[in-house]
Amino acid sequence: MLFCLNMTCDDLESAVDMCKRTPTVTPNTTTYSTTPKVTTFSTTFNAPTNGTKTEDTTTESTTTSNCVFEPEPDPEQYIEDACVVLLSFGMWKEEDCNRSLPFICYEERFFGQINISDVNTSAGNLSWSEGPGAKNISHYRVEVTGDKNQTFNQTKLFQYIENLTAGTLYKVQVFPVKCGRDLNPQNISFYTYPSDVQNLIVVSVTTVRANLKWSKPDGNHDFYSVTFINALKTEKQKCDNEECTITDLIPGTEYVFTVKAVVNKMTEGVPSNVSDYTIPSTVRNLRSADNDSTVIMAFWDPPTGNYSGYRYCLEEVNNSRKCTYCNITSDSSITANNDITNSGNSDTAKFSNTDCKTVDETETFIKQSNRSDGSMFCVCVAALTKNNTLSGEMVGIPAYTRPKSVDLSLIPSLKEMQATWEINGNYEKFEVTIISADAKDIQSYNTTNKDYTFTNLKAGVFYTVSVVTLNGDLTSVPANKSDYTRPAKPRDVKATAIKNNIQLSWGAPVESEGALIQYIVKYNTSFWDETNEINTTETNITIPYLRPGTKYTFNVMVLAGNLSDPATTHAKTEPEKRTLVLTMLCSSQTALHCDKPETRNELFETLKKKIDDKFQDLVHWKLKAKTSKDIL
Incomplete structure (x- = not known):
C-alpha cells in the first residue's frame, strides 16, 4: 500500500494528522486540505548523437494531491448500498457507495507509444498514445532538447515542432501531468533532415570522370552522398568535402549527379541535382585506303562507351605535315575537346567549320571523291554525344590520293x-x-x-x-x-648423227651472252614430208628415233616475242642398207644395138637421173650397174 502511494509510514501518518488538524464546519461534511511532501525520482535514457551514444539524466518530480476527509458515520448503522473501502490504518470497511471519501492521487507508470513523423529540415510532427487514467491527466508537457530547447504544454496527443536546425539531433520527452504531478515520460530522438547543398555545378568532365563542386548547406552535416545515374544503373559515392571527383564513368554518357548532405550515417537531406555528359572516347584504328588517285577513303572502329555520331574533317595539306593533332578554329554548334592540341606544332592540322561534316553512329567510314590526284590530306575523326553537340578528342592521320599512272x-x-x-x-x-x-x-x-x-x-x-x-x-x-628485245640468231650450229639419233649443239648469240633465252629447234625431212620442233633453253639437244638414212634439216632460232633469223645445219642418219636389183631388158630393130657399151651407159645414166630426181640426197641411195656376167 505504501509502495503504491510512494510514501513512507511517517509520510502517511503526517498526512493523516494534517488532515485532522484543520476542520471546516459544514453540515454532515468536513474537508481538510494539505500539501504533502514532494518526492523526486530520476530516469536515465540513451540517445545517439553523430554515431555515438550519450547518457542524459532527467529529474522528474512527484507531488501528492490534496486529500478530502469527511466524518465517519456510525458503524452500527445499516448501509443499504455498501462499498468496501480501505481505511487509513489498513482496515477494510463497508461504506455508502455515494459517500465522498478522502483520497491520495498516486503515480501510475506511463507505458505508451511515441512517434515522430513528417520530419523535414526544420520541423516534425510528434504524436503519442494517451497516458494511464487519461481522464485525470490535465495535459502533457513536451520538452525538446538540442541546439535549441523548447517546451510545450499540450492537451492533445500530438505536437508540431518547428524552428529546428537542419541536420541536428533532437531528444524529445513527453510527460503526462496527472493531479498536478509528472508521470514518467516517453522518450524519442530524431535527426532533422540536412538542407540541400547550394551552387552545385560540374566543374569539369573527362571521358571517365567528373569533378563536382558545391557550397555547404545550412545547418549541420557529417558528410555528403553523391548518387550518379545513367540509363543502365545507379551508383553512390561518399564525399567528405564540398568538392568531389566521380570516377569510373562510361565515356559519352549522360549522368544525373545527386548530392545530399548526410547525418547519422543514414539520414540523407534534401537532394540537389545537376546533369552532364562525359566526353566520348576516341575512335579506334583509324586508317585510310590510299589506293585511288581522286578518292579519299578512311575507316575506323567505334569507340568504347556511348556516342551519337561522328564528326570528320578533311583538308588538303602540303606533304610536310604529319597530321598528329587536329584543331578546329571556329565552330559554334559543337563543343570540342582540344585539351591536348598543340596549335603551334607543325604536326597540327587546323580546320575551319566548312572542312568538317557529321555522320550518324552507324557509319564508320568516309568516302570523298573528286579530290586532287597526287595530294596529301589530313583526316581527323571524333566521336560525338549529347545529340552530336559534344565532341570527343579528334584522332588524325595523313591520307593520300595517288598520283595518276602514266x-x-x-x-x-x-x-x-x-x-x-x-x-x-x-x-x-x-x-x-x-x-x-x-x-x-x-x-x-x-x-x-x-x-x-x-x-x-x-x-x-x-x-x-x-x-x-x-x-x-x-x-x-x-x-x-x-x-x-629483238633477238639475234644462234652461233655455230652443229649436228652429229649416231645411227638414227642426231646430236645438235649451238652457241648463244653474242648479244645475249649470259642471258636466259629460249630457243626453238625446227627439223624436217622433205622426202618423208615430216616437220617437228622443240622448245628449249639449253644449247644442245639429242633428237632420237629418226628415220634411218634420211637427211634432216635443222633450224635453230631464238624465241623472243618474234623469232630470230635461223641458224641452219643438216645431218643424215646412218642408213640401214638394203640391195634392190633392177633387171633391164633391151630390144632394138638395130642388130646388136642393146649390147653396145654406149647403149648400156646411156640406159644407166637415164636411170640414175630419174632416181636422183626422186631421191636427190634426201635419203641414202647408191646406183651401181652390173652385167649379167657380173651378176652371175
Whole structure:
C-alpha cells in the first residue's frame, strides 16, 4: 500500500494528522486540505548523437494531491448500498457507495507509444498514445532538447515542432501531468533532415570522370552522398568535402549527379541535382585506303562507351605535315575537346567549320571523291554525344590520293628498249625501272622527262618496264609493260648423227651472252614430208628415233616475242642398207644395138637421173650397174 502511494509510514501518518488538524464546519461534511511532501525520482535514457551514444539524466518530480476527509458515520448503522473501502490504518470497511471519501492521487507508470513523423529540415510532427487514467491527466508537457530547447504544454496527443536546425539531433520527452504531478515520460530522438547543398555545378568532365563542386548547406552535416545515374544503373559515392571527383564513368554518357548532405550515417537531406555528359572516347584504328588517285577513303572502329555520331574533317595539306593533332578554329554548334592540341606544332592540322561534316553512329567510314590526284590530306575523326553537340578528342592521320599512272609504250631493238609515256595529272618526277625475266638484270632511274631509253640490254630477252609517278612522297600505281628485245640468231650450229639419233649443239648469240633465252629447234625431212620442233633453253639437244638414212634439216632460232633469223645445219642418219636389183631388158630393130657399151651407159645414166630426181640426197641411195656376167 505504501509502495503504491510512494510514501513512507511517517509520510502517511503526517498526512493523516494534517488532515485532522484543520476542520471546516459544514453540515454532515468536513474537508481538510494539505500539501504533502514532494518526492523526486530520476530516469536515465540513451540517445545517439553523430554515431555515438550519450547518457542524459532527467529529474522528474512527484507531488501528492490534496486529500478530502469527511466524518465517519456510525458503524452500527445499516448501509443499504455498501462499498468496501480501505481505511487509513489498513482496515477494510463497508461504506455508502455515494459517500465522498478522502483520497491520495498516486503515480501510475506511463507505458505508451511515441512517434515522430513528417520530419523535414526544420520541423516534425510528434504524436503519442494517451497516458494511464487519461481522464485525470490535465495535459502533457513536451520538452525538446538540442541546439535549441523548447517546451510545450499540450492537451492533445500530438505536437508540431518547428524552428529546428537542419541536420541536428533532437531528444524529445513527453510527460503526462496527472493531479498536478509528472508521470514518467516517453522518450524519442530524431535527426532533422540536412538542407540541400547550394551552387552545385560540374566543374569539369573527362571521358571517365567528373569533378563536382558545391557550397555547404545550412545547418549541420557529417558528410555528403553523391548518387550518379545513367540509363543502365545507379551508383553512390561518399564525399567528405564540398568538392568531389566521380570516377569510373562510361565515356559519352549522360549522368544525373545527386548530392545530399548526410547525418547519422543514414539520414540523407534534401537532394540537389545537376546533369552532364562525359566526353566520348576516341575512335579506334583509324586508317585510310590510299589506293585511288581522286578518292579519299578512311575507316575506323567505334569507340568504347556511348556516342551519337561522328564528326570528320578533311583538308588538303602540303606533304610536310604529319597530321598528329587536329584543331578546329571556329565552330559554334559543337563543343570540342582540344585539351591536348598543340596549335603551334607543325604536326597540327587546323580546320575551319566548312572542312568538317557529321555522320550518324552507324557509319564508320568516309568516302570523298573528286579530290586532287597526287595530294596529301589530313583526316581527323571524333566521336560525338549529347545529340552530336559534344565532341570527343579528334584522332588524325595523313591520307593520300595517288598520283595518276602514266600511259606507257615500248619500242624494243636488239640491245635497247625505249619507253615513252603520257600523263594527265600532278607529278614531280618519274621512276623508271627495267627488269629481266630472270631478275638478274635490273636498272632503275629517275627522270623528269616523259621518255627513257634503256641501253646495254641482252638481245632476245623478255624485259618488264615499270614507270611510277612521284609527287613528293606520294607514289602512283606502277604502269607496267613487257616486251622482248629483238633477238639475234644462234652461233655455230652443229649436228652429229649416231645411227638414227642426231646430236645438235649451238652457241648463244653474242648479244645475249649470259642471258636466259629460249630457243626453238625446227627439223624436217622433205622426202618423208615430216616437220617437228622443240622448245628449249639449253644449247644442245639429242633428237632420237629418226628415220634411218634420211637427211634432216635443222633450224635453230631464238624465241623472243618474234623469232630470230635461223641458224641452219643438216645431218643424215646412218642408213640401214638394203640391195634392190633392177633387171633391164633391151630390144632394138638395130642388130646388136642393146649390147653396145654406149647403149648400156646411156640406159644407166637415164636411170640414175630419174632416181636422183626422186631421191636427190634426201635419203641414202647408191646406183651401181652390173652385167649379167657380173651378176652371175
